Amino acid sequence: MDLKDLQLFIRLVKYPSLSEASERLYIAQSALSRRLLRLEHQLGVSLLIRSARGIELTPEGEHLAKKAQGIFDQIHALQNEIVTMSSRPSGVVKLGFTPSVARTFGPKLAATIASSCPEINLILHEYHNDKVVDELQQGNLDLACFYSERRETELDANVLLxxxxxxxxxxxxxxxxxxxxxxxxxxxxxxxxxxxxxxxxxxxxxxxxxxxxxxxxxxxxxxxxxxxxxxxxxxxxxxxxxxxxxxxxxxxxxxxxxxxxxxxxWLLQVGCAPRRPLSPAAAVTKKVISSSVDVLLQSGQWRGERG
Incomplete structure (x- = not known):
């Protein structure tokens, strides 16, 4: 069975007549009829009833259209899964933050990453605020949440709060x-x-x-x-x-x-290591951090205004 003929069959039965299918699909009606006959010959059954009123599916044709549509839907879903797998972020992300920040949303962040992005290996480091900034500047961390009275532009930091x-x-x-x-x-x-x-x-x-x-x-x-x-x-x-x-x-x-x-x-910020491109895994982690802060603000566990 030619899969292209099968795809064409699924498309043409959406129209009330071969002439309209020919017009909408930009395929000559003679070519449509030829390919339909070839499919029927391969299967050994009639798929359509042709009349002056148009076309009507036979029971075999209705069954084939339904099953074939399901098959092509599965193929499309499989293609999406493969693309998603190949583009899904993975790798190690080293994240530093202060004990108070770690206690507030560290467990929730780790659980969210583990469930939604299991290919990301999130490693958490707790330091006092100055140490967090120093470790990030030295490139020992991929991301860090820290406090400052001003936005740290050299760390490409975004104000969270x-x-x-x-x-x-x-x-x-x-x-x-x-x-x-x-x-x-x-x-x-x-x-x-x-x-x-x-x-x-x-x-x-x-x-x-x-x-x-x-x-x-x-x-x-x-x-x-x-x-x-x-x-x-x-x-x-x-x-x-x-x-x-x-x-x-x-x-x-x-x-x-x-x-x-x-x-x-003062400003709670999330920054990345200077002179280092942000990996896809780190970029996803950064987004989860931002959404976690939103949840904590809405619940009253954190006080402040979004930066």
Whole structure:
């Protein structure tokens, strides 16, 4: 059986007559009739009933048209699968982010990639913010989520989120300073004992914020977020952080936070290694990161505005 004749049969039976099929398919009616007769001869059955009113399928012709259409649909689907397989992103993607970002959407991101793109081997690395940026700049990561007070153009970074910063402290610290847990004015921060980890971005923000302050905020050399949280919980001072860093502690009442006015924001960004083309696998991962942030914003697990 000639598959081209079979394809033509499927197409021509969609029309009420051979003359209309000839006109619409741009094939001479004599050629249509010849090929149809050849197909009927090969199968040994009549496929069409021809009359002055047009054409009508015989039971054999109706069965053939239905089955043949299914076969060609399967062939088309198989072609699409092969194309998809050959273009489906695969390979290793090394992604770096801070512990707070990792905790917020790391598991969801990994699960999404594993289910939708199993050929991608996603390797996650957690560092403090400065280390994330350094590793990305050195080419040790393919992608990274990090914070900065400005868009990092040299890392081809896209702003995911404009995230507000809050004044974080214990209930005792807020009461001792006579501060409301609703709103803290920037001027009120000038005399507060601020505890900050060694992070270039947050240091620059606080440095600019407190440029008129006579004494610098108290930095804790080499400290981790966990260490600073412990000092704040022990009533040793305040921190300026986004909600995502202290979400668990605020929800269970261990720490409190106040909006800062005028508001201060820093930027959550996703960037790629400089001077390195973004692989298809990394590009897909970058899109999943962006959609994950959207979901978390809508659910209230993250606070801020899309960049």
């Amino acid at each position: 404009r995230e507000p910063l809050y004044l974080i402290g214990s209930l005792k610290s807020f009461r001792s300073a006579g501060l409301s847990t609703d709103v803290a004015r920037v001027e009120a921060l000038m005399d507060l004992p601020l505890i900050i980890p060694e992070d270039r971005s947050i240091n620059r923000i606080i440095g600019q914020l407190l440029s008129q302050r006579k004494t610098l905020a108290h930095a804790v050399p080499g400290s981790t977020v966990h260490t600073v949280k412990g000092l704040i919980a022990d009533d040793k001072g305040f921190a300026i952080w986004p909600y995502v860093v202290v979400q668990d502690e605020v929800m269970d009442g261990r720490l409190l936070m106040a909006n800062i006015e005028p508001s201060i924001v």
